[in-house]
Amino acid sequence: MKNDCHYHPGEPAKWHCGECLIHYCSGCMPDADPRRQTGLCPHCGRNMRYLGAATEVEPFWQRLSAFFRYPFYSDPLLVVIICTVVPLFLSPGLVGWIIYMVLLLILIKYCYTVIRHTANGHMKPPPVAEAWSGDGFALGLQSFVVVVVMIAAVTSAFALLGPLPGLVVMGLAYLAAPACIMILAMEDSIFPALNPLNITALISSIGWPYFVFYGFLVLMSLASAAAQEMAFVHFHPVVAYPLGGFLSSAFMVIVFHMLGYLLFQYQEELGFASDFQEEDAPADPNRDRSRRVDADIDMNLKEGNYNRVAGILEEALKRDPANPNRLNQLYQLTLARHDLDALHRHHAKLLRWMVAHRKHRDLKTLLTLLREKYPQFQPQEPELVVACADLLFLQHEPKPALQLLKDFHKRFPDSDQIAPAYILVARILANGFEQWDKAANFLKFAARSTSDPETKDAITAYLAQAEKREPLKGPKATFAPASDISNAAS
Template sequence: MTSRGQRTPAQARAGEIVPFWYRLREISLYPTHSAALTTVVTLALCHLVEFLPLGIVGWLFQLLIWVALYKYAFECLRATANGRLEPPEVAVSVEDSLGWSQIWLQVAFFVLNLLGFILLGPIGGTFVAIFLALALPGAIMTLAMDGSLGHALNPATWIAIMARLQWPYVAVAALYFVFNLSQRYAQALVLPILPPVVSTIAFYFITNYAVVATFHLMGYLIYQYHDEIGYEPAVTTMPALARARDPDQEMLDEAAVHIREGRPESAADLLAGQLRARGGSEAVHVQYRKVLGVLGRRDELLRHGREWIAVLLAQDKDRRAVDVVRDCQEIDPAFEPADPDDVARIARTAVDAGQSQVALRLVSNWYRSHPKHRDVPANCLLAARLLAERMGKEDTARALLDRVLQGFPQHALAGEIGAYRRFLDTLGAPPARA
């Protein structure tokens, strides 16, 4: 027994792991990693078999696709529970039976839901449905950890997991529900406007994406609270290896303890002091931004973003600087870097990285603030190309180029800008008569 203010060894070790509520963005983007995305897309394409006149064979093939999806999802869950936060390439450690067990688990929960309404009526059935929705993540995690369908269907197991994890489990169950609700909303939004073949691919892509993301979330909950639920991760030495690689790991661990004990303000002060005094590794900057986000300190996030962007550019980490700009734009669409001279470099990198909206928003805000800057012709030409070629806004591009030519008639790029302006005119010109 420990007193209320005393931390157990398990809690101390858990402090080394970033809590899942600080990694929700990374968790939601987990299926976009190449390994997971390949599986998600491939299995979505496989469902096109439903357009073939195969009868019962086609139905069985569809079932096998679902089994393959759940097998890969369990591979992701187990890999995450073992401390590996990158998606596995293929499902090699998970047995085929686990995919079938997930199918039977869902069937069992559906039957229990149905029986609740039949035997207890609408009110009693609603309470049963809520309890089962809360219990489903616990049942899936149990199935992943020990592979026993019987154990996963035991209500005592669900209640034991809920009692050990308490509010973090409830939060994950709520997120599981939100992921699935978002999946259905996205499908309802896009499917009616797509042709049948495309809508089928889109439907199963969204479904597969949601399954992989939610299983990764459940795996991370196991990883974060492995001591509490009696699970031993296979990669128990990963935090020690991370400490050896990161020169600021000791300070990061101290900040994690503050966060774990419900004192994010202290963690923010600790991290800010480190950055002001000596700078810090990327992990320090990332953790500081996460804590500021939890505390809702938008102005500090923007100020830190400007400072970190300058550091990243000095280190030639231009792609990472673009990511920070995008994050800051989500907080304030009018965000600008501290040095207006950096905008051209960041905007070009953003375009190369396929982030046209980031580049366009950045240049637009900058142009309003610095209409006489020497980089206006180059930046506005870049913006005009994005408007015309990637967004179909030729009229807006023409108007922008007209303003630039009027303001910088003698600039070295005036000829190129004029040529592109004339090219845009040809796009809107009527075809010549024979």
Template sequence: MDKRYCHYHSAQPATWHCQPCERHYGDCCIPLNADAPEYAPACPLCRGHLRFLGAANTAQPFWERLPNFFAYGFQAGPLAFCALLALACVFMPAVFLLWIALLSVATKYLHSVIEAASFGSQDAPGLLEAFSADSLRTFFQQLAVFLIALVLLWLAADFHSEVIYWAANIAIVLVLPASIIRLSLDKSLGAALSPGEVGQVIAAMGWRYLILCAFLFILWQSPTYVGWLLSHGLPRVVMVPVVAGLTGYFSVVMCAMMGYAVFQYQGELGYVSAGDDAPAGFAAPEWHRRKALAEAEVRVKEGQTGAALEILVAALREGRQDLKLNERYHQLLFALGERAECLNHLPHYLGLASRLNPHLAASAFLNARQLQADYLPEDPAVCERIAEVLIERHKAREGLSLLRNLHKRFPEYPGIPRAYLMAARAFSEELGQVQPAQQLLAFIRQRYPAFEQMGEVVQLESVLAKLDKKSG
């Protein structure tokens, strides 16, 4: 199955779907409320029910997670399982019923691994879970599948044709993992033997199923090769438990891989699970903020700008001091040419942005100048902060316009000498105008003799005097 992506953010995998609107949404558009986990998200457009897609579009391909599968086998449950097999091979007497019980526990545990991994869990089940009443039933169901496979292989051999025999052999090897997956998840022998049910697993994965089979085949052969290598240097009493433990380990790795493959292709298999890597929800205030921003963006991209403004206005009633909400509201008003409302909102937004992000404030000021050529903020601190950013951006004229006659507009503002020192630097360094810079410095000397940066004033005056002599 091809991955689905958010309709509004093409790089974000889809996690929700609205059938009436035919829209896929990612987590970027549908934030979750951690304070109300029972909350059911609604479509931002029609307010209808959304269908959760789980991790069908976000799961990492199983072939990219090979290290995780090998690490999975080193958890407490799998290691206890391997130890059980190793000890049984050494100490358990050759009693038929005891070995049936052991194989039942082993089969049940491996099926539990597939089931847990199919829901995206990265934690292996404990070994004690396999000591349950239905472990014997699971063992005989799995045994039945293997016996039927052997019967089919025997029938193919009866044709005395190598082509038929190997075709049947390969077909059984390819179908067997899908059959085991069905038996683990549905716990039904009928499902494990049903061509339709087994075929659904194969069809869901497509050609990637062949990659899975190749990995499983390599893993299944690994204990045999290790045993062959050890057979030349270890006594049998040591080699047998080692091979038994390795067989258990690689079996767990195989089952974890099969289970995760189901998790990856859950959409086509009818399963829905977010897995352990599902994004957590947000606290209520942050959730309200993100929800408003996401819904407003969706409305804008659908051309419903009026609805987007209403959403932001409603959110700003509770989040008046939220910078992102104010930024989005300003940008939308400016883009729509809502001159009066944009200018009305600017005093609050510029004050907030100049404290938290002066660069945003500078951009908003330049927008304001396009709406009103002589626009000036009503707060001297805002003027100073924005002017500093504009001068850094080499927009000295715009920055200096904010500082012009600052002592007349705001005579009580204590930052006037600092602002005028910055203006003097802008005149001299950005515009190359020495005389206005000298006038500002002289004003600082006369009116603010106790200015804490007077040393910088003196230094700049000296530099300007030298420049003035050279130009003269």
């Protein structure tokens, strides 16, 4: 049954907590490990059940074109070509027969690898090396045994029970064949694959789609037989034999891929979980903690747990005080809640973030809100005060900038920012309000407050501009080469 995420309706669930009875999507569980199928519930902290792709995989009948393209990927195509072409050069006799049987085992082994590979969420074929590795050849032999047992059962039914019961047994054998192959691929044992209870359980778990698949399989078998017959009727045996062998081998790969996809599609009903695998993307061993924080914030916001969200953000900012994303989230939350106490408590971090990212409107809003509750509010860090005032001045907000710098020398008598602060005051008065005399007085005070030669030179330039009633501007930039500057100076 398809389940959506509790917090993101429309998103397929990938995890389910049996204790909280909540379904989660991948976005809610960024720190879970789908490969190991381990994840802890964000609410109760207990291990959850991994649902894999069971809730989002599309039905197999919508992927028919992809099934028919599957054998023409380079890896399965190479296996099919080898198993088709090599027998053409075999001489009759024992050696040729042995090589032919080995090639058949290789093809069968690769097809069983395709089933497992697909059932585990890999929609691209397994590498060609899987066909030649020693591991898994027993499956080919076991599949021969399964076929022999089924043929023996049908033959015995005809011999002992008569034609009509024999036909019934043959029909059931054909119907059970796909289920036997799937069970053999997953269990790697003959006995579960031949157990009628296992076969019945698998068919009943999949339900009516199994019979739809069986119908497709019958039609595909007829089409494959017709294509091979056409090849032998219309082509010379030199062409017909390899063409027929190629078609039958490709058909076998398609069928086994479809069987693997059927397992993948009905994984939840069959009691296992797997997900679509990115073929080239390695697992990230270092899970991104920030995504876990984002997911917790999102879930708690949807549940209305705003105090919990505030606590999560404060904990995150203890670990990373300058994180711009967390500061933005904290500001938006406190602003939406009109939590002035929280704004006051975190104002220094928020102001530094606003200055660093040139958020002058947010800075002005924050100062206005804090002064509503605390009329005498002023930041307590001199460098931060100057930086905030400078940003406001550059963004044509002279009044709030002046308010920040009011009585700066009294508030911070030992600060080395007194001269920069009052140079800024002078520039605001001159450029914003055309108060040249007041600007000159502040410049003279700034000159007495510093011993830095460069600052004194800048103040002298500003005073000259103030006397001429010109806007106070810093020294002009020059792009002349250093040699030209030195020559001009000499």
